[in-house]
Amino acid sequence: MLSLNEIAFFLNPRSVALVGVTTRTEPEAYNPLDPLLKTGFSGRIYAVNPKGGEVLGQTLYHSILELPEVVDLAVISTPREAVLKVVKECVAKEIKAIIVITQGFADGDKEGQMMQAEMNKIIQGTRTRLIGPNTIGVINAFTDFHTVFVDFHRQINHNCMISQSGIFLVGSADFTAGIGLGIDLGNAADVEVSDLLEYLGNNAQIKVINLHIEGIKNGRRFMELARKVGRKKPIFCLKTGRSEVGAKAVMSHSGSLAGEDHVFEAAFKQSGIIRVQDVEEMRSFNKTFLTYQSISGPRIAVLTISGGAGIATADAMSKYNLKLAQFSPSTVSRLKKVFPDWMEVINPADIWPAGMMHGYRHIYSLSLEIVLSDHQVDAVFCVTPAYLHPAQDKLLNISDLLNQAAAKHPEKPVAVWVYGPYRQEFASILEKPGRIVAYHSPERAMAALGALYHYHHRIKPALETTEEKEPLIAFNDQKITRVKNFFYTNRKQNNAMINFPELGELLQAYGIPTVSTKEAYNLAEALAAAEEIGYPVVMKVLSSEVTHKSDVGGVYLNLNSPALVEKAFKKMKTLELNQELKIQVLGVLIQPYVTNTDSIEVILGSKKDPVFGPVLVYGLGGIYTELFKDIAFRIAPINRTQALAMIQETRSYQLLLGFRGKPPLDLEALVNSLLNLGQMVVNHPEIQELDLNPLLVMPKGVLALDARLRLD
Amino acid sequence: MLSLNEIAFFLNPRSVALVGVTTRTEPEAYNPLDPLLKTGFSGRIYAVNPKGGEVLGQTLYHSILELPEVVDLAVISTPREAVLKVVKECVAKEIKAIIVITQGFADGDKEGQMMQAEMNKIIQGTRTRLIGPNTIGVINAFTDFHTVFVDFHRQINHNCMISQSGIFLVGSADFTAGIGLGIDLGNAADVEVSDLLEYLGNNAQIKVINLHIEGIKNGRRFMELARKVGRKKPIFCLKTGRSEVGAKAVMSHSGSLAGEDHVFEAAFKQSGIIRVQDVEEMRSFNKTFLTYQSISGPRIAVLTISGGAGIATADAMSKYNLKLAQFSPSTVSRLKKVFPDWMEVINPADIWPAGMMHGYRHIYSLSLEIVLSDHQVDAVFCVTPAYLHPAQDKLLNISDLLNQAAAKHPEKPVAVWVYGPYRQEFASILEKPGRIVAYHSPERAMAALGALYHYHHRIKPALETTEEKEPLIAFNDQKITRVKNFFYTNRKQNNAMINFPELGELLQAYGIPTVSTKEAYNLAEALAAAEEIGYPVVMKVLSSEVTHKSDVGGVYLNLNSPALVEKAFKKMKTLELNQELKIQVLGVLIQPYVTNTDSIEVILGSKKDPVFGPVLVYGLGGIYTELFKDIAFRIAPINRTQALAMIQETRSYQLLLGFRGKPPLDLEALVNSLLNLGQMVVNHPEIQELDLNPLLVMPKGVLALDARLRLD
Secondary structure (H helix, E strand, O other): OOOHHHHHHHHOOOEEEEEOOOOOOOHHHOOOHHHHHHHOOOOEEEEEOOOOOEEOOEEEEOOHHHOOOOOOEEEEOOOHHHHHHHHHHHHHOOOOEEEEOOOOOOOOOHHHHHHHHHHHHHHOOOOOEEEOOOOOOEEEOOOOEEOOOOOOOOOOOOEEEEEOOOHHHHOHHHHOOOOOEEEEOOOOOOOOHHHHHHHHHHOOOOOEEEEEEOOOOOHHHHHHHHHHHHOOOOEEEEEOOOOHHHHHHHHHHHOOOOOOHHHHHHHHHHOOOEEOOOHHHHHHHHHHHHHOOOOOOOEEEEEEOOHHHHHHHHHHHHHOOOEEOOOOHHHHHHHHOOOOOOOOOOOOEEOHHHHHHHOHHHHHHHHHHHHHOOOOOOEEEEEEEOOOOOOOOOOOOOHHHHHHHHHHOOOOOEEEEEEOOOHHHHHHHHHOOOOOEEEOOHHHHHHHHHHHHHHHHHHHHHHHOOOOOOOOOOOOHHHHHHHHHHHHHHHHOOOOEEEOOHHHHHHHHOOOOEOOOEEEOOHHHHHHHHHHHOOOEEEEEEOOOOOOHHHHOOEEEEEOOHHHHHHHHHHHHHHHHOOOOOOOOOEEEEEEOOOOOOOEEEEEEEEEEOOOEEEEEEEEOOHHHHHHOOEEEEEOOOOHHHHHHHHHHOOOHHHHOOOOOOOOOOHHHHHHHHHHHHHHHHHOOOEEEEEEEEEEEOOOOEEEOOEEEEEO | OOOHHHHHHHHOOOEEEEEOOOOOOOHHHOOOHHHHHHHOOOOEEEEEOOOOOEEOOEEEEOOHHHOOOOOOEEEEOOOHHHHHHHHHHHHHOOOOEEEEOOOOOOOOOHHHHHHHHHHHHHHOOOOOEEEOOOOOOEEEOOOOEEOOOOOOOOOOOOEEEEEOOOHHHHOHHHHOOOOOEEEEOOOOOOOOHHHHHHHHHHOOOOOEEEEEEOOOOOHHHHHHHHHHHHOOOOEEEEEOOOOHHHHHHHHHHHOOOOOOHHHHHHHHHHHOOEEOOOHHHHHHHHHHHHHOOOOOOOEEEEEEOOHHHHHHHHHHHHHOOOEEOOOOHHHHHHHHOOOOOOOOOOOOEEOHHHHHHHOHHHHHHHHHHHHHOOOOOOEEEEEEEOOOOOOOOOOOOOHHHHHHHHHHOOOOOEEEEEEOOOHHHHHHHHHOOOOOEEEOOHHHHHHHHHHHHHHHHHHHHHHHOOOOOOOOOOOOHHHHHHHHHHHHHHHHOOOOEEEOOHHHHHHHHOOOOEOOOEEEOOHHHHHHHHHHHOOOEEEEEEOOOOOOHHHHOOEEEEEOOHHHHHHHHHHHHHHHHOOOOOOOOOEEEEEEOOOOOOOEEEEEEEEEEOOOEEEEEEEEOOHHHHHHOOEEEEEOOOOHHHHHHHHHHOOOHHHHOOOOOOOOOOHHHHHHHHHHHHHHHHHOOOEEEEEEEEEEEOOOOEEEOOEEEEEO
């Protein structure tokens, strides 16, 4: 994490050296001095170019070593070949902050990748921090400082943007309705998103944080910081590289690893980050959260000039978990007085007929006051047209009335959909006092109000709840020894893949019941094992090569006599003869045949992600896992609430509740298993992959019927 | 369907009577005469008001009976109480077209609903047709005729809009980038969407048809016409009232039945209608289809100023079934010459570094020409900024170059995302020559190009394919008699619900194999039936009250001895003792226990929809139907292609192909069953509901294990 001081060097430097300033000044020269001089930055500016001389009235120093002071920030835009030398000089001068604008490092060829690694080495262990390379740098609209090398329209706002692409800074008026602080991390060789989160969370000028992420390095640190910051202000994230082709393109753009999208999705969920789908949603959410303090509930009143628009709004509400407010009796009776006799007062309220009778402005203003005073209404959505230019429109222009109402009821969002040819012009007028957002459609409005509700009533409370730190598993010395032995032995024997029965040791130590399993290497052993376990039994092939035993015919269920065990054993041995399978049958496993039509089979697992570490997976077992992708992911470890949420996220959750006449299943035991598994994979980072497949969830208890673990 | 003449009376009248014109002229009077006079309509206009006198320089006739001629069109905006009288007068005068603007009919109270019914009665059997009530009427921008009673900005375009809400006409500059013909059907008491489709399909001025539908009356007729028209031009539909709350609101807005959304979804699919999600998509699709003739394939080249934007575009492409073009070797080598050495030439192509070296305008123009000439590229998506006002931006404004390139390669769409504070200004310049669409985001652009591709390469060819009219079932006299008897007998006996074994008769006649089923009313009969069928058998409860037999414990599988049959029979009788179930056990059904771990159980069914008639349903059987909603719907009958598409639409389709080592199942037999079922429900409209649940799909053949049919 960057300290406050370190951040100040980047965002609020007292002095800055622009290294690589060209002597050319025409627009195509992209002379970085020009736009900075224009914006009226009050700090000291030095320009550096080995040629020396003068440009735009500024002396050109031959090198950074020549400067009369140690500047706070060096901005390097030299050709690629010269960058490392300048970085070295900066470090030698003990300059605290470097921004490398130059492209062609991890975003370029092999040589560039090596140069970036070298760059990291140069600053390692020093007090110099570096943003970039391949960045447009920073914008601090509050102090007029920026490193953008093209002219651009600046629009200040109480938000910030950390991105991996310069367009989000320079295009911020479009994407985020302006910007307060912008940092383009580029390839994020040194400073990355987590380094800045806490600072932005504590910065009182910033009300909303925007992230554009292609990839990150330390997922857990990022989550931890996001959870902390999310309690104070919303974090919106546009994560790109979600598709396969997109992820490939990320590598050549910023040299980042895009990561698996479902893992990011889980991480965002767990850390309260609101994922925006595109730049239009980003802008709409920024405006919403910067305009409306909060929303007290999900109940929306709709005042509309058109019944059709009211219906579209109702549809959108359902989609975004908002509700049509049920008007209070007083609202109904007050509106009834002005509505035509034939018209029922309902929500959405079509005020057009009343408006035609009594005057549009009068009725709109009256209705607005009535519904805003209704204690069963949390926000009002207003539909009104822009058929003529607002200056010409004496009849249907209610911008002033809407803003008066919004001012009078600051606790209830007044959201507006103004449609028609003069939408833009009306929107500007409506939004100017900063009390109203004029949306482009009912869908956009409901998506934004839905997010506002979700943040204040779901995300924030969840982040504010202290994590339950239950000591899940009571570990006595004996258990600790068993677990230690398990890993020691398997490591020593170089067992990359561990199955039953060995794996049972570990699972049981972590409180996950496993079916009793006996190994048998010949028929006699198999028969003895079956006898001991008791009929009926299950026989499974024992072979290091097989992942899905049943796919190769390596599982026999319900063997209820020695004769059947013998037959199955002989068949099992013939698997070796199948040329296609190429497996060696070491022996068989014998287990009791646990059958219960009331139970269901689920899978529980964990897989190590390069960015986030162990990721837990839960879903319905059997072929349905693959078929329906009814699976939930979470970054481990999780708490009880999260474990339950994870299970509830799947459609198959209904099966656990007792589906169509079946008894409810042991949800608590399942939650415990998930919690224990999460604990285990965090405790033992050497676990690369672990699958309990299937885990039988019974009316009472759970039982792992098969499992496998891969060490890294 | 309206004849050409009838439509002309509405859209292109030579004379029009405005009935109910007020003597007031201030804006709040909504005097319909005023806006019509302003737009310069060249036909004869008569104003009618019982008070008489004069307004806006026009004589006010006391009644329509007083007019000097029989007008082509009467537009009624009197108070509700006066409407029916005027309609009667119009009919008496043999006026061919009436538009009723007045509200408060099916959209209002009980009285209004009765008045609308009365209105229909008045025109029934006459040569008068009626649009409305509760409508804003029509706009014909080509002839300057309209019935809109407020001032509005008109913007002409080669599209049309049939809606159930006036806002889509008056706000068309916003929703559809202008409008050529607009018809607001309001409550659609008489004229409905199907009446106009064919005319709009044949109208050469109209290139794109837009529909806003809340509900329709005759679904089949609508589909048939849409299929015909869709071959010539795209039909976009915004169907509202999709949610439960939305559907409720529809009833009070236009008095329509919103219908079940999944049924509409199926109907749209089958008739090639492109469903738009909201008004923003509607505008974007209108612009796209009116600007680009077609697109030759799904391969998109991306030229971008920002790698980050390229990635977002690649993500969006995957979502909308487009592909990143693979540049031809010639493109790669030509671009390589201007790209920096460290940079690989890939798609998306980030042209910024090359632009900085050789000039942005030069490189953009060169790259554009190179990729547009690439035969492996079907369209180009360009990302370029709007950081400064276009008039000021000498550096990055490439609007002229983009339009030149688009003009030179008219067969390949040049789509643009221009972002930044001056987006609107740039977009206007870019779109003016009518060759380019400037989108609001990469997602919007890809959604629109995806729809363009889908229409030209999927929808149109499918609509142009002649339907296969296979004589599916060879019906001989004997079969016909059997089927006739089946319905006759069941009708006569007042059997609302028909189960196995009776239902087997009908299914077999339609070529759907059913499991042999015997009824037994006492133990002796049950034992005899089991003996005859052969062990193991299945026993099911026979009771008219039970829908899901297994939910109440009314199914016993795998009974492999007389003793087990006896035990099951006795247990079955105890179901009557269960107070909660309240069922009477009439007897039991005995069937062979057909078991095959390779087979799967699916459901096949049909349900009569009030708008579309019999709707077929197909999905995975068992509890998964409910759990995963893995179900496909189609309006019956369907052809072979549609039956296959319906099955392929479900995720469980993979199970039929042979999932994880299992053999493939008999897809052909399943398709045949679907086709036969479709035929059956069309032949026998008295079938209200029919469920084959489950139908066993085996490696060879299918077999209905249970079924029920409800007559209406």
